[in-house]
Amino acid sequence: MSQTIDKVLVSILRRRFKAITDEMSIALAQTTRSPILCEAKDFVTGLYDAEGRMLEQTENLPILAFSLAPVCKYIIDYYGDNIYPGDVIFHNDVFSMGNQNNDVAVFKPIFHNDTLVGWAACKGHQADIGGAVQGGYNPNATEVWQEALRIPPIKVYEKGELRKDVWDLIFANIRLPIVAEDMKAEIGSCVVGERGLQAIIERYGIEVFNLHKEYLFDSTEKMMRAEIKTIPAGTYKGESTVFFDGKNPGSTYKIRVTIKVLENGIHFDYSGTDAQTPGFVNGTYSSSASATILTFLQMVNPDIPHNEGMIRPIEIEIPEGTILNARYPAATTYGNHLCPNNADAIMRALSDVIPDRVTAEWNELLCALTTGIDPRKNQAYVDIGFMGLKGGSGAIKGCDGYDHIGMIDASGGILDQDYEMFEQQTPHLLLKHEYITDSAGAGEWRGGLGVETQFTIGSDNTRVVTFGDGDQEPAFGARGGKCGTLNTIKLIYPDGKEYLTTTKDLIEGVGKGTIFFQQAGGGGGYGNPLKRPAEKVLKDVENGVITADKARSDYGVSIDPENMVINETETLNLRRQGDQ
Numbered sequence: 001m002s003q004t005i006d007k008v009l010v011s012i013l014r015r016r017f018k019a020i021t022d023e024m025s026i027a028l029a030q031t032t033r034s035p036i037l038c039e040a041k042d043f044v045t046g047l048y049d050a051e052g053r054m055l056e057q058t059e060n061l062p063i064l065a066f067s068l069a070p071v072c073k074y075i076i077d078y079y080g081d082n083i084y085p086g087d088v089i090f091h092n093d094v095f096s097m098g099n100q101n102n103d104v105a106v107f108k109p110i111f112h113n114d115t116l117v118g119w120a121a122c123k124g125h126q127a128d129i130g131g132a133v134q135g136g137y138n139p140n141a142t143e144v145w146q147e148a149l150r151i152p153p154i155k156v157y158e159k160g161e162l163r164k165d166v167w168d169l170i171f172a173n174i175r176l177p178i179v180a181e182d183m184k185a186e187i188g189s190c191v192v193g194e195r196g197l198q199a200i201i202e203r204y205g206i207e208v209f210n211l212h213k214e215y216l217f218d219s220t221e222k223m224m225r226a227e228i229k230t231i232p233a234g235t236y237k238g239e240s241t242v243f244f245d246g247k248n249p250g251s252t253y254k255i256r257v258t259i260k261v262l263e264n265g266i267h268f269d270y271s272g273t274d275a276q277t278p279g280f281v282n283g284t285y286s287s288s289a290s291a292t293i294l295t296f297l298q299m300v301n302p303d304i305p306h307n308e309g310m311i312r313p314i315e316i317e318i319p320e321g322t323i324l325n326a327r328y329p330a331a332t333t334y335g336n337h338l339c340p341n342n343a344d345a346i347m348r349a350l351s352d353v354i355p356d357r358v359t360a361e362w363n364e365l366l367c368a369l370t371t372g373i374d375p376r377k378n379q380a381y382v383d384i385g386f387m388g389l390k391g392g393s394g395a396i397k398g399c400d401g402y403d404h405i406g407m408i409d410a411s412g413g414i415l416d417q418d419y420e421m422f423e424q425q426t427p428h429l430l431l432k433h434e435y436i437t438d439s440a441g442a443g444e445w446r447g448g449l450g451v452e453t454q455f456t457i458g459s460d461n462t463r464v465v466t467f468g469d470g471d472q473e474p475a476f477g478a479r480g481g482k483c484g485t486l487n488t489i490k491l492i493y494p495d496g497k498e499y500l501t502t503t504k505d506l507i508e509g510v511g512k513g514t515i516f517f518q519q520a521g522g523g524g525g526y527g528n529p530l531k532r533p534a535e536k537v538l539k540d541v542e543n544g545v546i547t548a549d550k551a552r553s554d555y556g557v558s559i560d561p562e563n564m565v566i567n568e569t570e571t572l573n574l575r576r577q578g579d580q
Contacts, residue, residue: 086160120193220309238349364470392448427458443481443525481525
């Protein structure tokens with residue numbers, strides 16, 4: 001007798017899958033030691049079926065979110081029948097579906113009665129991964145071996161037994177002992193996922209699990225196809241610019257996307273994108289495809305489950321040899337950070353088609369990594385300045401932008417790095433971290449505010465590495481909204497001299513007492529600023545979001561800055577003049 005579908009059980013399983021990946025995420029955050037993981041949560045956790053198809057995931061860092069399933073499928077093909085209970089597999093190789101060298105994944109097969117039923121996996125950004133530069137970001141790299149230790153699929157546990165020789169080989173090529181501890185935490189997270197999925201199958205049986213899983217996939221696929229049908233069918237094109245490849249001053253590269261909205265799906269074609277760069281400003285297929293998916297997800301129903309069915313209607317074509325899919329053995333560590341540029345191209349393509357669902361542009365990431373020896377402990381440290389590396393998001397119809405996004409594609413800027421932990425984990429002294437007045441692009445709905453960060457470097461011979469964009473082109477406004485502001489990083493040395501960094505820079509020997517200064521710009525505004533209610537403009541002036549001068553010049557609102565009162569007559573005249 002054939003099984004029938006219990007739709008209530010389908011809903012229960014969907015939520016249980018999500019609960020398990022959330023449990024994996026909590027376990028990982030609570031057991032890792034690097035602030036990159038335990039504070040910034042630069043990781044993703046997920047569950048996959050026996051074929052490597054996504055059951056659910058918890059996307060702490062969105063750019064990593066869709067990079068696990070392709071690797072899982074690769075591992076299944078790689079090992080064939082040589083996958084056993086108790087196996088634990090490491091992977092980071094960007095030329096076998098990895099997304100970034102520092103993002104190291106753990107995969108654990110899940111068995112029920114000696115039958116492979118699924119996989120638990122997680123991937124997190126490690127504080128070091130070998131290569132020429134501590135911390136993994138090397139703007140001088142021209143090939144992958146100058147960036148990192150490549151880890152194609154490799155078993156560190158086989159049938160439950162630690163392969164000590166393999167473990168020692170890997171960590172002999174990584175500088176910081178904390179990395180081995182954090183990888184143990186990743187393994188533990190996968191054990192949590194394994195137990196959770198096994199409990200489901202023990203309760204309901206493998207046949208019921210498989211049947212209802214397939215129904216969930218099919219239902220999710222229908223939901224996504226229905227969302228795509230709300231976008232007018234047609235072909236739409238957009239492009240954006242990547243500034244400076246780290247090798248050739250003044251260089252620019254174009255990302256070009258052609259989006260075809262079809263009757264039953266959507267196709268993203270990057271065939272017109274410029275060729276890969278000679279340096280590390282290149283993406284991998286996985287990082288770029290992940291960026292495409294997460295950008296598109298901002299424009300559809302947020303309640304669609306994140307499983308295999310969701311991505312079935314989405315086709316992505318990224319030719320090898322382009323800046324978004326560099327050919328072996330290119331350097332590619334920068335690839336995750338091409339996500340904002342990729343998002344700009346997609347949003348520009350769709351802004352006239354679905355204007356109510358496309359935001360104004362977000363501030364581009366510009367990050368700085370500091371490494372050195374902490375003189376208080378005589379220990380090496382690596383810090384990615386999470387608190388200041390990204391400014392405001394773009395506004396959207398009906399909603400102002402998010403102030404200080406933080407990380408890559410919105411993970412909550414203010415929460416990314418605790419001030420006291422920053423000073424405990426590094427020798428630096430934080431001087432300033434606050435929103436920047438007048439940084440948000442004006443609009444009927446304003447962009448998100450940028451942020452200024454200053455700290456005193458506390459170690460001699462410090463290496464500062466910068467990577468990002470946004471110093472040449474601000475976040476654009478939409479539908480009459482104005483641009484945000486630019487990004488800046490500079491070093492102010494103890495003798496008063498200043499060095500304005502490039503966006504892909506490596507500065508050696510920075511001395512103790514040097515002040516690090518960073519401004520991350522604001523997001524673009526949406527809609528005509530003259531239509532923003534004057535009372536909201538007044539509230540922004542009262543809160544220090546904008547100055548009275550900005551209220552007058554951008555919004556046509558005259559405000560007495562001492563009494564915080566709107567001059568109604570002058571405001572009416574200013575707005576009339578602005579509309580002419």
